[in-house]
Amino acid sequence: MEHMIxxxxxxxxYPKPESVYQALDNANRNLAVNAGRGSYRVARETxxxxxITKEKLKNLVHVSSESCIIFTPSVTIALNEILNGLxxxxxxxxxxxxxxxxxxxxxxxxxxxxxxxxxxxLPVMTDTLEIDIEKIKYMFTRNIPACVCCTHIxxxxxxxxxxxxxxxxxxxxxxxxxxxxxxxxxxxxxxxKNLQAxxxxxxxxxxxxxxxxxxxxxxxxxxxxxEYIVGGTGSDSLNLDMPLKSPNKYESSSPNxxxxxxxxxxxxxxxxxxxxxxxxxxTDYLVSKLSEIKDIVMYLPPKDKHIGVVSxxxxxxxxxxxxxxxDEDYNIAVRMGYHCAPYVHKYLKNxxxxxxxxxxxxxxxxxxxxxKLYDALLEIGGVV
Amino acid sequence: MEHMIxxxxxxxxYPKPESVYQALDNANRNLAVNAGRGSYRVARETxxxxxITKEKLKNLVHVSSESCIIFTPSVTIALNEILNGLxxxxxxxxxxxxxxxxxxxxxxxxxxxxxxxxxxxLPVMTDTLEIDIEKIKYMFTRNIPACVCCTHIxxxxxxxxxxxxxxxxxxxxxxxxxxxxxxxxxxxxxxxKNLQAxxxxxxxxxxxxxxxxxxxxxxxxxxxxxEYIVGGTGSDSLNLDMPLKSPNKYESSSPNxxxxxxxxxxxxxxxxxxxxxxxxxxTDYLVSKLSEIKDIVMYLPPKDKHIGVVSxxxxxxxxxxxxxxxDEDYNIAVRMGYHCAPYVHKYLKNxxxxxxxxxxxxxxxxxxxxxKLYDALLEIGGVV
Numbered sequence: 001m002e003h004m005i006x007x008x009x010x011x012x013x014y015p016k017p018e019s020v021y022q023a024l025d026n027a028n029r030n031l032a033v034n035a036g037r038g039s040y041r042v043a044r045e046t047x048x049x050x051x052i053t054k055e056k057l058k059n060l061v062h063v064s065s066e067s068c069i070i071f072t073p074s075v076t077i078a079l080n081e082i083l084n085g086l087x088x089x090x091x092x093x094x095x096x097x098x099x100x101x102x103x104x105x106x107x108x109x110x111x112x113x114x115x116x117x118x119x120x121x122l123p124v125m126t127d128t129l130e131i132d133i134e135k136i137k138y139m140f141t142r143n144i145p146a147c148v149c150c151t152h153i154x155x156x157x158x159x160x161x162x163x164x165x166x167x168x169x170x171x172x173x174x175x176x177x178x179x180x181x182x183x184x185x186x187x188x189x190x191x192x193k194n195l196q197a198x199x200x201x202x203x204x205x206x207x208x209x210x211x212x213x214x215x216x217x218x219x220x221x222x223x224x225x226x227e228y229i230v231g232g233t234g235s236d237s238l239n240l241d242m243p244l245k246s247p248n249k250y251e252s253s254s255p256n257x258x259x260x261x262x263x264x265x266x267x268x269x270x271x272x273x274x275x276x277x278x279x280x281x282x283t284d285y286l287v288s289k290l291s292e293i294k295d296i297v298m299y300l301p302p303k304d305k306h307i308g309v310v311s312x313x314x315x316x317x318x319x320x321x322x323x324x325x326x327d328e329d330y331n332i333a334v335r336m337g338y339h340c341a342p343y344v345h346k347y348l349k350n351x352x353x354x355x356x357x358x359x360x361x362x363x364x365x366x367x368x369x370x371x372k373l374y375d376a377l378l379e380i381g382g383v384v
Numbered sequence: 385m386e387h388m389i390x391x392x393x394x395x396x397x398y399p400k401p402e403s404v405y406q407a408l409d410n411a412n413r414n415l416a417v418n419a420g421r422g423s424y425r426v427a428r429e430t431x432x433x434x435x436i437t438k439e440k441l442k443n444l445v446h447v448s449s450e451s452c453i454i455f456t457p458s459v460t461i462a463l464n465e466i467l468n469g470l471x472x473x474x475x476x477x478x479x480x481x482x483x484x485x486x487x488x489x490x491x492x493x494x495x496x497x498x499x500x501x502x503x504x505x506l507p508v509m510t511d512t513l514e515i516d517i518e519k520i521k522y523m524f525t526r527n528i529p530a531c532v533c534c535t536h537i538x539x540x541x542x543x544x545x546x547x548x549x550x551x552x553x554x555x556x557x558x559x560x561x562x563x564x565x566x567x568x569x570x571x572x573x574x575x576x577k578n579l580q581a582x583x584x585x586x587x588x589x590x591x592x593x594x595x596x597x598x599x600x601x602x603x604x605x606x607x608x609x610x611e612y613i614v615g616g617t618g619s620d621s622l623n624l625d626m627p628l629k630s631p632n633k634y635e636s637s638s639p640n641x642x643x644x645x646x647x648x649x650x651x652x653x654x655x656x657x658x659x660x661x662x663x664x665x666x667t668d669y670l671v672s673k674l675s676e677i678k679d680i681v682m683y684l685p686p687k688d689k690h691i692g693v694v695s696x697x698x699x700x701x702x703x704x705x706x707x708x709x710x711d712e713d714y715n716i717a718v719r720m721g722y723h724c725a726p727y728v729h730k731y732l733k734n735x736x737x738x739x740x741x742x743x744x745x746x747x748x749x750x751x752x753x754x755x756k757l758y759d760a761l762l763e764i765g766g767v768v
Binding site for chain 2: 016075230324
């Protein structure tokens with residue numbers, strides 16, 4: 001994998017800090033017992049690591065100690081547990097942003113099929129593709145929201161959604177609010193205490209720079225959630241019902257202590273303010289370079305409202321073909337297509353390209369790598 | 385962790401082969417991109433590793449190429465997907481063995497609450513605690529089975545259930561058959577082709593000696609399964625429905641390529657026939673040593689019908705207390721309590737001990753370690 005220029009960090013960040021690799025190897029060799037179940041000393045040590053990691057996450061997103069971190073194997077599992085766990089009445093209105101990932105979009109579609117709820121997209125302004133707050137106010141009066149789900153950063157355009165405002169509006173109707181922070185946690189300073197989100201779902205392997213195998217959600221303790229995925233919890237084994245309370249109620253199966261130990265190490269190096277500034281600068285640089293190329297079509301939110309992800313096409317190339325050339329001839333790893341985001345493409349109008357090429361940067365990328373992408377695009381046929 | 389005698393292998397095997405640790409570290413450092421989604425070369429390489437690992441699993445359990453391996457983050461997730469995905473009619477009879485783990489028992493209880501199905505325990509003979517085949521025949525005529533779920537090996541007594549016979553009986557009524565092979569895969573040679581199981585759920589981190597973070601199930605392709613956990617699949621992104629077919633339909637979220645690479649390495653060293661003989665010998669030795677101690681109460685199936693796990697109590701000690709002493713004074717790691725198995729304890733009659741102490745052996749245990757356990761039990765108060 002030498003010399004690969006990795007620009008697929010919105011899928012998963014790569015590489016991770018060296019300390020994360022070391023923590024993972026150490027955990028595999030020395031800690032990989034059944035955490036939270038066994039009562040021998042190593043098992044107890046693993047329980048401590050889980051608690052410490054949760055504490056660090058709480059501090060990171062500034063939530064109080066009464067809120068609860070639930071670990072799941074992935075953010076997809078977390079969103080399945082949250083959305084399927086909500087007590088939504090038939091005919092209720094569930095609002096989603098048009099920037100949702102299929103972890104939310106397909107899950108709500110699945111629920112809509114059985115519970116007959118209405119899934120309504122939040123409106124955007126057609127020129128800038130920003131969320132249209134004024135229109136939301138009007139829509140909420142017409143169709144009262146029971147639940148509002150919103151991603152924090154679009155994994156297609158890098159757009160940072162105005163979640164604070166959206167959730168304040170939602171709470172005027174006592175709607176349940178769900179934040180998908182898969183792309184933002186670790187990159188944007190999330191203030192969970194002020195933010196009116198009832199649930200915040202997160203991934204460990206993206207901007208937190210942890211490993212695969214660990215995600216979860218923060219339960220602010222204000223909304224009751226039914227269990228959805230059940231199993232052994234190492235507690236109250238004779239009871240066929242799940243434990244009544246967070247987090248045990250939603251944490252069946254052996255915890256992935258190795259992934260948690262990796263996340264624990266990753267959190268030691270996590271500094272959203274610093275990473276934000278660095279990634280913002282690199283994103284702006286990427287945009288400025290791509291802007292020089294005449295035949296590039298970019299799908300850009302307003303300048304100060306996006307970070308980390310830039311999607312584009314080069315006229316004359318299908319997204320898939322351009323990505324393949326970047327890979328095969330230049331060893332540049334980008335992603336092509338629709339990026340598991342079903343709603344947004346109708347606004348981007350990228351049908352002729354069959355999606356778009358997505359460049360997503362991480363904290364280990366450099367401006368030199370952006371220059372190489374630029375040079376490659378010129379060689380492929382971009383004209384300055 | 386030096387000098388720890390690890391006897392909690394039914395929870396998770398420890399340690400793993402050195403090659404597994406190396407494969408995990410290599411995958412973290414060199415392969416941890418978004419497998420099956422990106423189209424750049426490393427992403428394609430990871431896709432190959434997934435395919436190879438699935439092929440090895442198919443060979444291990446002797447299923448044809450038309451059957452399908454679905455990877456999930458754990459066997460619990462697999463069982464949730466299988467059991468919740470079945471189209472079970474209200475009032476239908478779902479049979480389970482009394483040896484089930486809560487990954488099955490709680491999931492069926494959860495389903496029973498919403499779908500109003502009848503959960504019926506398979507009968508056992510009260511003297512040997514073996515499954516009572518003759519009685520099953522009678523019960524099936526009275527209450528026709530729609531589904532039969534059965535674990536292969538009890539995680540409490542090590543009893544190997546007569547799954548072949550049970551599933552043949554179930555299939556006389558066209559019942560759906562589900563095998564929980566969490567404890568058996570890698571330890572017992574499973575012949576999936578002859579066994580009349582529609583779904584076989586497995587864990588990667590137990591007798592396969594792979595890491596946490598990977599489990600799954602084998603879909604023999606004969607029974608339709610609805611989706612239950614949904615999300616992005618990296619394919620057909622604009623479609624809000626999940627892909628129609630196995631495995632994509634049940635594999636939402638980024639694959640845990642690191643855990644899969646670890647499992648792939650583990651499968652190279654997997655030899656059920658050899659491990660079975662070794663563990664059987666050690667299990668018999670363990671039983672013979674414990675039998676020497678007068679105040680030990682063992683919960684034993686007939687001699688040739690159990691492997692790997694031996695549960696017992698020492699008169700005068702609660703299970704919890706005995707386990708704590710073994711840990712604190714002898715650094716021997718066992719597990720105490722009910723072991724996430726809700727049904728079986730009523731037959732074991734271990735109320736006065738509040739469960740039992742479970743010793744579960746793995747392929748790296750030795751007879752010397754059993755001797756140390758024996759010596760410890762004598763010191764604690766066992767009388768020969």
